[in-house]
Amino acid sequence: MTNHEYRVAFAAxxxxxxxxxxxxxxxxxxxxxxxxxxxxxxxSSDLKDMxxxxxxxxxxxxxxxAPRRGEWVRLLGETLxxxxxxxxxxxxxxxxxxxxxxxxxxxxxxDICDFAVGLSRQLYGRTIASERxxxxxxxxxxxxxxxxxxxxxxxxxxxxxxxxxxxxxCGNPVIWKPSERTPLTAxxxxxxxxxxxxxxxxxxxxxxxQIAVGGPDLGEELARNQRIPLVSxxxxxxxxxxxxxxxxxxxxxxxxxxxxxxxxxxTPAADLDLAVRAIVxxxxxxxxxxCTSLRRLIVHEDIYDALVPRVREAYRKVxxxxxFEEGTLLGPLxxxxxxxxxxxxxxxxxxxxxxxxxxxxxxxxxxxxAAYVTPAIVEMPAQxxxxxxxxxxxxxxxxxxxxxxxAIALQNGVPQGLSSAIMSTDLRETERFLAAAGSDCGIANxxxxxxxxxxxxxxxxxxxxxxxxxxxxxxxxxxxxxxTTTINYSTDLPLAQGVTFKP
Ligand code: UN1
Numbered sequence: 001m002t003n004h005e006y007r008v009a010f011a012a013x014x015x016x017x018x019x020x021x022x023x024x025x026x027x028x029x030x031x032x033x034x035x036x037x038x039x040x041x042x043x044s045s046d047l048k049d050m051x052x053x054x055x056x057x058x059x060x061x062x063x064x065x066a067p068r069r070g071e072w073v074r075l076l077g078e079t080l081x082x083x084x085x086x087x088x089x090x091x092x093x094x095x096x097x098x099x100x101x102x103x104x105x106x107x108x109x110x111d112i113c114d115f116a117v118g119l120s121r122q123l124y125g126r127t128i129a130s131e132r133x134x135x136x137x138x139x140x141x142x143x144x145x146x147x148x149x150x151x152x153x154x155x156x157x158x159x160x161x162x163x164x165x166x167x168x169x170c171g172n173p174v175i176w177k178p179s180e181r182t183p184l185t186a187x188x189x190x191x192x193x194x195x196x197x198x199x200x201x202x203x204x205x206x207x208x209x210q211i212a213v214g215g216p217d218l219g220e221e222l223a224r225n226q227r228i229p230l231v232s233x234x235x236x237x238x239x240x241x242x243x244x245x246x247x248x249x250x251x252x253x254x255x256x257x258x259x260x261x262x263x264x265x266x267t268p269a270a271d272l273d274l275a276v277r278a279i280v281x282x283x284x285x286x287x288x289x290x291c292t293s294l295r296r297l298i299v300h301e302d303i304y305d306a307l308v309p310r311v312r313e314a315y316r317k318v319x320x321x322x323x324f325e326e327g328t329l330l331g332p333l334x335x336x337x338x339x340x341x342x343x344x345x346x347x348x349x350x351x352x353x354x355x356x357x358x359x360x361x362x363x364x365x366x367x368x369x370a371a372y373v374t375p376a377i378v379e380m381p382a383q384x385x386x387x388x389x390x391x392x393x394x395x396x397x398x399x400x401x402x403x404x405x406x407a408i409a410l411q412n413g414v415p416q417g418l419s420s421a422i423m424s425t426d427l428r429e430t431e432r433f434l435a436a437a438g439s440d441c442g443i444a445n446x447x448x449x450x451x452x453x454x455x456x457x458x459x460x461x462x463x464x465x466x467x468x469x470x471x472x473x474x475x476x477x478x479x480x481x482x483x484t485t486t487i488n489y490s491t492d493l494p495l496a497q498g499v500t501f502k503p
Pocket of ligand 1 (some may be wrong): 108154155161290291450452454492
């Protein structure tokens, strides 16, 4: 896109020239590596005002009936449907993912809105049998308070939406600190939220959804602030460790979605055609920059020579190009630092005896300032510290196994525990993979790759991935406080556990 086309895209999203010219934060697009905007960042006192506004919003919003709150989310979903293409183009511009995937990301927002609308009528508590005569027990779920969402550049809008759609339906305002790399997408979403609030009516309080554009200091302030009962953070394990510590020190709650180092086991019973497709999508898609990207391929020795050359061949054919061009499957890495990190990982792999193919810079003539690469496959002699480290790039480490238990041990033998997959048509193998002694990850897939989860399931993982769950299933419970109630409708006061205490 040309400079003029950027402006057209911003204007379509309601972002005026003044908002992209005056600010202190330079925004670079990974598409060609040029600076496309300067946006204003949020100062510390602005953030305090925001938290105050969020509190006032909370006092009003928690009293709005949940199904009515769901109506706000319904309108958000409707508006996103209308704005899907515009927003997808800004996502591509901001983070560099190919347009098809950017559209998928906006679709993921729409899907979670639909889910949360239904949820707004299903915030069920239980009734519980009381051990005392003439007593009734129940539990209710109440709104929690302002929720801070800290998101990463690679899913600049979907992660916010998983949190925000649930939070708002559950009665909580949201303060969003997007990655400082992708503020434009967040600004476009904020316009949509403002539009939704005005269409909704007067019972949408100002400050229901706000964005705080800026660096890690803002995230730290949100983590420290006693008035934010829940911080949901997506990003590196290093960031998560910091946020978790700060939030825990004040007894706040956090949802952490941190690094992944996802593996796929391919057994002799695998459908290899399916395996090749699943591998290429999950290892090369989003230029290997998903938390769920496939990074480790654990292949049985009997099919190793049938599979690995096919994957290598498929890699050679992957169309690399501008993420705006239809047909491109591999767009740029976020920036040249990411490419340097990829190169350094490949050099280490080579030193460790890995056989590296691919991983070279690409399209240097056309985009000298961007960071396009060819996807890399590395046949590794062992699962070294390097393999156990998440490098955010399209690098696929390939390991060989003989016994099934060995494959499971390799799969689980890394510090991260987000997603995992097995390719096999053998029921015994797939069930062992899914059993208690199988995959230790939050997500365990059979005959699909580890990435591209639907919103209906809870999303998140174990160990250094942080343990949080967002999105579907009962993840909503993290956004509410549970209250257990016992009601005595008798004329006596029997005590629990049969205790007698009569003065
Ligand atoms: C992420 O990379 O932070 O399962 C999220 C997936 C997507 C979400 C990825 N639905 O790959």
